[in-house]
Amino acid sequence: MRHRTTLQVFGVPILLGIATLLGLGVGLIGDGGWDVAAGLLLAAPLAITGWYWTRTAPTNRRNRTGAVHQMPAVRRV
């Protein structure tokens, strides 16, 4: 497997962290539209987490004939 750089490892977490910080700050500026923006920015990391949490594992992708690639059952010794 390819070895990732620190920036690659932390790329998505940094974006999610910035969204969280902006959401926390924007909510303090004002009410109404500012609160909506804050809610959306803060919900972004949660939505992305939900997507990764519930997606089916990429290894189970179907091929063109519709059959599921399956790992052969191997008995560990």
Next chain:
Amino acid sequence: MTRGTIKAWYLVHKWTSLICTAFLLMLCVTGLPLIFHEEIDGWLDPPAPLAALPAMTPALSLDTILARAAAQAPSDIPLYLSFDDHRPIVYVTTGPTPDAVPAAMHFLALDARTGAMLPPHVDGVMDFILKLHTDMLLGFWAEIFLGFMGLLFFAAIVSGVVLYAPFMAKLDFGTLRRNRSTRLGWLDRHNLLGIVTLVWASVVGLTGTINTLVVPITGIWKANGLAAIMASEARTPLGTQRASVQAALDAVQRKAPDMTPQFIAFPGVVFSSKHHYAVFLRGTTPLTSKLLLPGFVDAATGRLDAVTPMPWYMQAMLLAQPLHFGDYGGMAMKIVWAVFDALTIVVLGSGLYLWLRRRGGPSEQRVREVVMAGEA
């Protein structure tokens, strides 16, 4: 990162987490209903209806309000007077002495326009949960202790982020290995949830620690920032005859006409000097409403001694409160707070599970687990 470095960070993560996890679980579980305390309070103990009066009915003088309050608790002295955010209600806190413990205080609510006493607030389940959350019903030092647990929690977050780098070096963001061992599945979930809740958990954890330091930080402000104002205490002995509180409020408000009163602290309490009415004004935007401007009026002579902006550390302390409570962005923010809180509970629980189900062997085994992304 060398194996020695990883091992050191692993040990920091393990010990800071193990010490603080039980307390952090308690804080997250009690904090969850507290996010919605306004809604729950309004549902369990609906606010008393106010007398229907014409919209522009003027408020009574605060001196009249205080006289009504004094009749209710004749052996007490007034400690704090505060204003409701939404309705014409004045709250008066009285106690036998300025340093009375909360249990010895009386909390009165009066209609600001008529002076009528409103039904007293009865401590309910939310007050109990708040006490648990603040100090586990054990007082000041328990609160300071929980603040220290907040610092350990932050150290656990930082060390967890450091370990995230070697662990994820061979994995895509969000990788959850489902068809493997239960422990490996939870190791991945712990890493994913830990890294996405990182900023929220750090902010809420550290602002929680700051909230435990209100009394000591205010003490520093009084000892340093207010020294010049306190010096006037020697000149003006405070007898039983006190200056008008309404006049004190009016004098301070003339200095900042675009601000509204938040509360008044009476002589001797934490937020005042021994000889002043401290009138705290707040701004009218969401940000400036958190930053208070105090004015100090001599309680004997009624002279306005100073209107001084608070120093940066007091402003930081006040700003830490909304960032901890999540009460400044409407219902959407409260729901976000609740979800982050629940995810933090999962991070804490899965961390504990991972430690309990660790395979035997020296801590080198854990280092191997981090470097090999759990495949060792």
